[in-house]
Amino acid sequence: MVRLTGLRKVFGGKGKPAVTALDGVDLVAPTGSITAIIGPSGAGKSSLLRAVNLLERPDSGSVIVGGQDLTALTEADLRRARQSIGMIFQHFNLLANRTVAGNVALALELAGWPRDRIGPRVAELLDLVGLTDKAGQYPAALSGGQKQRVGIARALAPNPQLLLCDEATSALDPETTRQILDLLRRINRQLGLTVLLITHEMSVVREVADHVVVLEAGRIIEQGDVTRIFTHPQHPTTRDFLAGETGTRLPAALAARLSPTARPGDVALVRLHALGPVAAGPVLAGFALAGVAASLVAGRVQALKDIPFAALVLALKGDAAAIAAEITHLRAQGADIEELGHVAADAVAFN
Amino acid sequence: MSPQMLSLLTDATLQTLSMVLVAGALACLGGIPLGLFLALCGPGDLLPRPALHRLLGLVVNAARSTPFIILVVAIVPLTRALTGTSIGTAAATVPLTLAAIPFIARVVEAAVREVDHGLLDAARAMGARPGQIIRLVLLPEARAGILRGLTLAAVNLVGYSAMVGAVGGGGLGDLGIRYGYQRFMPEMMLAVVLILIVLVQILQSGGEALARKLDKRHLKG
Numbered sequence: 359m360v361r362l363t364g365l366r367k368v369f370g371g372k373g374k375p376a377v378t379a380l381d382g383v384d385l386v387a388p389t390g391s392i393t394a395i396i397g398p399s400g401a402g403k404s405s406l407l408r409a410v411n412l413l414e415r416p417d418s419g420s421v422i423v424g425g426q427d428l429t430a431l432t433e434a435d436l437r438r439a440r441q442s443i444g445m446i447f448q449h450f451n452l453l454a455n456r457t458v459a460g461n462v463a464l465a466l467e468l469a470g471w472p473r474d475r476i477g478p479r480v481a482e483l484l485d486l487v488g489l490t491d492k493a494g495q496y497p498a499a500l501s502g503g504q505k506q507r508v509g510i511a512r513a514l515a516p517n518p519q520l521l522l523c524d525e526a527t528s529a530l531d532p533e534t535t536r537q538i539l540d541l542l543r544r545i546n547r548q549l550g551l552t553v554l555l556i557t558h559e560m561s562v563v564r565e566v567a568d569h570v571v572v573l574e575a576g577r578i579i580e581q582g583d584v585t586r587i588f589t590h591p592q593h594p595t596t597r598d599f600l601a602g603e604t605g606t607r608l609p610a611a612l613a614a615r616l617s618p619t620a621r622p623g624d625v626a627l628v629r630l631h632a633l634g635p636v637a638a639g640p641v642l643a644g645f646a647l648a649g650v651a652a653s654l655v656a657g658r659v660q661a662l663k664d665i666p667f668a669a670l671v672l673a674l675k676g677d678a679a680a681i682a683a684e685i686t687h688l689r690a691q692g693a694d695i696e697e698l699g700h701v702a703a704d705a706v707a708f709n
Numbered sequence: 710m711s712p713q714m715l716s717l718l719t720d721a722t723l724q725t726l727s728m729v730l731v732a733g734a735l736a737c738l739g740g741i742p743l744g745l746f747l748a749l750c751g752p753g754d755l756l757p758r759p760a761l762h763r764l765l766g767l768v769v770n771a772a773r774s775t776p777f778i779i780l781v782v783a784i785v786p787l788t789r790a791l792t793g794t795s796i797g798t799a800a801a802t803v804p805l806t807l808a809a810i811p812f813i814a815r816v817v818e819a820a821v822r823e824v825d826h827g828l829l830d831a832a833r834a835m836g837a838r839p840g841q842i843i844r845l846v847l848l849p850e851a852r853a854g855i856l857r858g859l860t861l862a863a864v865n866l867v868g869y870s871a872m873v874g875a876v877g878g879g880g881l882g883d884l885g886i887r888y889g890y891q892r893f894m895p896e897m898m899l900a901v902v903l904i905l906i907v908l909v910q911i912l913q914s915g916g917e918a919l920a921r922k923l924d925k926r927h928l929k930g
Contacts, residue, residue: 411834440836451827454926455849464845468837496925512835522834 360387360410360520360554365419367405367576379405380416381576387569389519392546392553394563394584396599397573403556406573407522410554411443412436424519441469444513448525450505452497458508459484459493465515483511487541503534510541514549521545523555527562539566560603564588564662572596588662588669589631590694597696601629604669606657608698612706616699624700625675627655628685630668632693637668641688648684650676655706671698673706714897717884722904724798725880728870732802733863736809740862741855743769743810744817745843755829755839769811777808777869781876801878805869809862816858820851853924860916864909871905881905 367380379402387393397403408414410421412428421428428439452461459480466476484490487507497505506526513521523542527535543566546553557563563570563584571581572595580593591597601607606629608616616627630641637659645652657670674681685695746765750758775783781804785795788803824847832842848855871882881901889898 413830413833437836437838440834443834445831445834447827447831449825449827451825451831453828453846453850455852455923464832465835467845468832468835468841498926498928512831516835 359389359422359424360385360393360552361420361422362386362406362410363420363422365406365409365416365421367402367409367414367416378576380409380419383419383573383576383578385571385578385581387552387554389552390546390550391568392543392555392566393569393571394567395554395556395571395573396558396560396563397556398595399558401573402576403558403573404524405576407524407554407556410520410522411440411445413445441516442518443520443522444516444518445522445524446506446509446513446526448528450497450502450509450529452505452508452512454497457494457496458489458500461497461508462511462515465512469516471516479515480511483515486514486545487511501534502530503537506530506534506538507541510538510545514545514551518551520552520554523553525556525558528557528559535562536565542566560599564603564660564667572599585633585662585665588667589633589692591631600631600669604631604658604660606669606671608656608671612655612701615701615705617701618699620678620700621702623703625673625703625706626678626681626700627698627706628672628674629696629698630657630670630672630688630693631695632668632688632691633662634665634692636688636691636693637666641668641670642672644688645672645674645676645681645684648676648680650674650680650684653706673701675703710896710900714900717888717897718881718900718904721879721881721884721901722908725867725870725882725905725908728798728802728805728873728878728880729863729866732805732809732870733859733866735802735806736813736862736866737859739806739810740813741817743814745821747814747818748821749843749847755842769814772807772811773815777804777872778876780804780808781873796877798879801870801873801876801880805866805873808869809866812865813859813862816861817851817855820854820858821847823854824850853920853926856916856920856923860913860920863912863916867905867909867912 362383362385365380365383368376368378370376383406395403395406405414409416410423412421423439423443426439428436431439453464456464462480462483463476466479484493487510489504489507489511492500492504497508500508527538530538539562542553545551567584569581570584570587572579572593574595580587580596587596588600591600620626642652653673655671655673657668659666659668661667689695743765747762749755750762752759784804784807788795788800791803792799794800828846828850829842832846870880874880874882874886881904885898885901888894889901
């Protein structure tokens with residue numbers, strides 16, 4: 359388990375303007391879970407992740423990994439503790455002058471493994487990440503996805519209990535990203551490894567995370583189970599991130615015409631998040647049966663932990679009471695419905 | 710070309726080679742550690758020693774900004790103390806070494822600082838001690854850059870060794886000035902210049918070939 363308490367970190371000072379990277383962060387990542395930390399750039403994600411193995415020592419607060427407060431350790435003990443915390447990086451950070459096998463072996467050499475045990479362990483790891491045939495190649499000959507696999511093998515080499523992923527897929531194309539995320543998920547399940555990752559992509563969160571932490575300006579603004587965050591996002595920043603991922607962010611022209619109150623002939627815009635049967639069910643038909651014309655403005659249905667997850671923006675035209683009744687009905691079934699406002703019917707092609 | 714000339718040229722070439730090799734080797738002994746110190750011990754570096762770093766930085770800059778010919782004359786007492794004389798090949802090795810040390814230090818520093826900072830993060834995250842980071846990460850990753858820097862230093866030494874000829878240091882530069890210029894023997898001057906060109910060419914392409922072999926950062930076709 360990882361428990362971060364009251365982390366604060368301020369950069370600058372001494373004449374330069376001070377920047378608060380972490381402003382009192384409390385976070386618990388349960389053993390064996392994948393926790394995703396998401397936030398806009400400059401939110402402090404990287405500082406938070408780098409505080410976990412003290413690559414960046416926080417100004418105050420405690421970092422407890424596996425029952426040990428890392429901030430209280432001596433340099434030598436900290437180095438030993440770091441050997442049970444693997445880390446992978448956005449730009450892989452492989453040694454260009456070592457082969458694939460040599461890069462993986464480095465982690466074991468640093469951990470003081472005897473030579474005769476290093477070879478078999480390296481082979482085992484290259485097999486785990488599917489790079490056995492590349493053992494003798496240098497990183498320059500590998501693709502981005504292969505380099506990250508080497509990074510993963512290197513991080514896992516000394517049998518860590520925790521894996522830190524610093525934007526591990528941000529430099530990869532979507533297909534490679536999916537493969538690396540699948541690998542992380544597989545490792546998480548097979549080895550029972552706790553994973554802490556930071557990302558600015560909600561799709562990464564959707565594909566691998568169990569828990570989500572939303573960071574903004576050095577503070578946690580929302581955290582919870584991934585299903586809860588996707589179906590019932592609370593904070594506006596979380597909603598906005600989610601809208602980007604689900605394709606339900608309103609076009610600027612439409613958003614500009616939104617009004618909080620309805621004028622005669624207006625239609626209501628709502629954003630709906632629903633999981634499972636509700637998402638797969640006849641949402642539009644439900645409105646139609648209530649005498650409300652519902653049209654799909656934006657959105658999509660994706661898989662969230664293998665369950666259908668719908669994120670839709672609907673334009674609703676009809677009797678206000680009927681609309682309210684149907685919304686209440688859907689909410690009772692577990693859907694999250696955000697009433698965005700009202701626009702003139704022609705804005706969403708109603709006549 | 711007369712046999713006499715040929716023997717003069719052979720001797721001078723051997724003298725130049727010995728000056729460059731001896732001064733180069735000695736300067737490496739001093740310059741490489743100094744370069745590592747400059748690269749690793751600045752403020753915010755791996756092993757910060759800011760006060761000494763500043764001092765050595767100043768000394769290196771001062772040594773590098775002193776014109777070589779002035780350095781040669783200025784350190785005559787030291788040269789005499791070390792070699793018993795201030796003229797000849799052995800004596801010339803002293804200023805050559807002293808001039809090459811700060812140069813090598815700076816090129817080594819540059820090569821080590823070129824190593825991607827992300828590798829330091831990765832090594833620290835794996836629990837590496839500073840000594841392990843230097844030995845297993847920085848030096849192997851910087852070796853091609855260091856070798857290119859040393860090649861540059863060797864080529865510079867060939868040039869400087871020709872200059873010490875002017876103050877009785879022996880070698881090809883000495884030959885060129887005394888025979889080619891003062892006795893007006895253009896064929897001797899031409900031969901000296903040609904040998905120097907060939908020498909520099911060999912050093913440069915040899916160094917580059919070795920650096921390429923050691924450098925795995927790029928795919929080779």
